[in-house]
Amino acid sequence: MQEFLLPAIHQALRAASINTDKQVQIEKPADKKNGDYSTNIALMLSRECRRNPRDLATELIGHMAFPEGTVEKMEIAGPGFINFFLEPAFIMQSVEHIIREGNGYGSSCTGKGKTAIVEYVSANPTGPLTIGRGRGGVLGDCIANLLSTQGYRVTREYYFNDAGRQMQILGESVRYRYLELCGCEVSFPDTHYQGEYIRDIAEVLFMEHADALADSSDNTVFKDTAEAIIFNSIRRTLERINIRHDSFFNEHTLYTAAEHETSANQQVLDLLDEKEFIGRYDGATWFLTSKLGQEKDKVLVKSTGEPSYRLPDIAYHLDKFRRGFDLIVNVFGADHIDEYPDVVEALRILGHDTGRIRVAINQFVTMTVNGETVKMSTRKGNADLLDELIDDVGADATRLFFIMRSKDSHLNFDIELAKKQSKDNPVFYLQYAHARICSLLRMAAEEVGFRPDGTGSHLMQALCLEEEIQLGFALLDYPEVIRSSVRMLEPQKMVEYLHTVAELYHKFYQECPILKAEPEIRTARLFLSVATRQVLRNGFGILGISAPESM
RNA sequence: GUGCCCGUAGCUCAAUGGAUAGAGCAUCAGCCUUCUAAGCUGAGGGUUACUGGUUCGAGUCCAGUCGGGCAUACCA
Incomplete structure (x- = not known):
C-alpha cells in the first residue's frame, strides 16, 4: 500500500518545486482517527523550506491526486501530519x-540476482547442541528465509573446526572412557569432556572392536569416531527444528594449501603485511590493531606457531568475499561480540567493501522452570541440551519461543508455558x-x-x-x-x-x-x-x- | 577499569525520532441449544531506572549516574 501512496507524494513535492534528499516516510497511525496512513513529510521539510508545516501540508495536498474510489479523503492534523483515509472497497x-x-x-525482487550467505550455528563437533546454540540457529534460519523472500539466492553455511586442540581433547576423552570399558584403571582428567555422550561413543567403539584398540597410542580413531557421531547428532537435532545447511565449511581447509600455493591463513598474513599491519614481537605474530586506535594488538599466530582463532576467521571471511557474495550475514551469540570488529577491520584494510557484512548478535537465553530462572552457560557446564528441549516442548514451540523476543533482549524461555496446550x-x-x-x-x-x-x-x-x-x-x-x-x-x-x-x-x-x-x-x-x-x-x-x- | 547489549504495567515483552507509550500472562467482571470457548468483550494497572542536553516533537538520539548481562586470553 506504501507503493500506492508514495508516487503521489513525490509527485506533489515536484509540483511544489521541492527538492530534497529526505526519505518520504509513510506510517500507520496508532489511532484510526489519524487516518489509515500518514506522512510527516511536511514536518520534516518545514525547516529546510523555511515554511510553516501546516501551510506546506496544505500545498502538498493540493498537488495530490488519486483515482476515484481509492483515497476517500486527506487531512492535515496536529502540527502538520498529512493523513490519508482509504475507501473500504479499495482496501x-x-x-x-x-x-x-x-x-x-x-x-519482492529487491534481492533478485544477488547472492547472500548466512552463517549460523557453527558449533564445533565436540558435543551435542545446547539450548544456547538453538536461539542463534533459529534466528539465522529465519533470516535466511527472510532474505529468500526478497529474491536473494541464499547459501546457509555452517563453519566448523575438527582440527583444533578441543577436538584432540575430545578424542582423548573417548579414549579414556574406552579404556574404562576395557577394564583398565584410568583417572579421567577434569579438563576433559565430562558428558555422558562420551561414554556412549566409547561404547560404540567397544562393541565394534572389543579391546583391540586398547594398546593403540593413536588418538585418531577415537577422535574421528567421536566427530562422526557427534556431527550426526548435531545435524539430526537441527533437522528436527527444520534447520538444514547448504554448506559446511571446515576451518581446517584454511590451514592447508595445494602445491605451489600458500594457505588461506598465510595469504591473509601476507596481504596484511603488505599493508603494514603485521608486527612480530614476543615470539608471536600480531595484527597491529593499535594503529587503528585500539588499545592492544591482537595475536594472529601464537608463539607456538599455531594461528589463533582470529586469523582463520579473517581468512574465512576473505573467502566469503572471494566467493562473491553480495551480502554476508553472520549470526552469533553475545559472547562473540568482540570478535567481529577485528575481522571487519582486516577486510577493510584489504580493500573489501565491508558494508556487505551484517552481523546479527543474539543475547543469551535464560530458562524458566517452575518460576525459577536458570542461566545457560556452556562453560559452567549447566547448559541443557537442545534435543531435550525439543522433546519437551516440540519443534514449533522451540522455534517460535527463540524468536518471539527481539534478538537484543535477554530471552526468558518459560518451559511450562511452551508446553501448555492452551x-x-x-x-x-x-x-x-x-x-x-x-x-x-x-x-x-x-x-x-x-x-x-x-x-x-x-x-x-x-x-x-x-x-x-x-x-x-x-x-x-x-x-x-x-x-x-x-x-x-x-x-x-x-x-x-x-x-x-x-x-x-x-x-x-x-x-x-x-x-x-x-x-x-x-x-x-x-x-x-x-x-x-x-x-x-x-x-x-x-x-x-x-x-x-x-x- | 574499558567496550557492547539491556533497564518500559505485578510478570514476559512491543513501540523505522511522531499524535493519548501498547500486547500477552496474571487479577477482576461478562459472552457457548449458534461455523472449533485452543476463542471473544470489558475493567483496573505507568514519573518508560535517574539527571541534564539536542528539536516542531525523545521510551527512542547525545552526555553523565545507578542497576543487570556479556566480553575484555598467545581459548573458539
Missing part, C-alpha cells in the same frame, strides 16, 4: 491480490487461527461447494464491517513487515505481526457469521478467510513452524 480490492499472489505474497501459549494461538480457517473452508466446500481458487473474490469489496476492514487492512501490511524484518534482521517483527493477524481473525470470526450469512456475503467472508490463511501460511513458512489444518 478489500487490494486484498484480492493476496489470493492471486498466493505463496508469493510478500516476496491459548496462553503463543504457538497455539497462531496455529489455532490457521486450523480454524482450514476447518471452516472444509465445511464450506462440503456444504456450499466453495472453492478457494474459484470465482467471487471481487465480492469482498462489499464488506464494510469494522472487523472485516481491520482484518483486510492488516493483511496488506505483510510485505512491509517482511521488508522491515529484513532491514533489521529481526524475525521477531513477523511473530508480533502474525499475532495481530490471528487476533483480528478471531475477532472477525466471533463477530461475523460466515457460513450462515447471505450467499454473497458468505462468499466474500470465505475469501477474506482464504487471504488470511495465505498470510498466516507464508508467515509460518518464514518462521519455520508448521501450519496445522486441524487441531
